[in-house]
Amino acid sequence: MSRSLKKGIFVSQKLLKKIKKAESNETIKSYSRASTITPEMIGLVIGVHNGKEFVPVKIIEEMVGHKLGEFAQTTKFIRHGGKLQRAVEAKQQENNMPV
Numbered sequence: 001m002s003r004s005l006k007k008g009i010f011v012s013q014k015l016l017k018k019i020k021k022a023e024s025n026e027t028i029k030s031y032s033r034a035s036t037i038t039p040e041m042i043g044l045v046i047g048v049h050n051g052k053e054f055v056p057v058k059i060i061e062e063m064v065g066h067k068l069g070e071f072a073q074t075t076k077f078i079r080h081g082g083k084l085q086r087a088v089e090a091k092q093q094e095n096n097m098p099v
Helices: 013-020 084-096
Strands: 027-030 045-049 054-056
Touching: 013 027, 027 054
Parallel strands: 027 045
Antiparallel strands: 045 054
């Protein structure tokens, strides 16, 4: 659900301070995944915390209006399947092996 228009967008005050005094080649670290990307952030690299590490996110024009957390995944996808998936993968390897 989106935020009310009368309230405006949410951007962390700490993050805004860091952006104002940041240099263009510097990575800005932020824990604020809920902050909205604004036009002032375009061209900067922001390290967004995913719970374990800071994921570097280079802000481009198409990202304006989205949240920082959308670009730093918190879980790592391994794969689906079990015995059935292993059987399918084994069959694919047999077909790819030269005779």
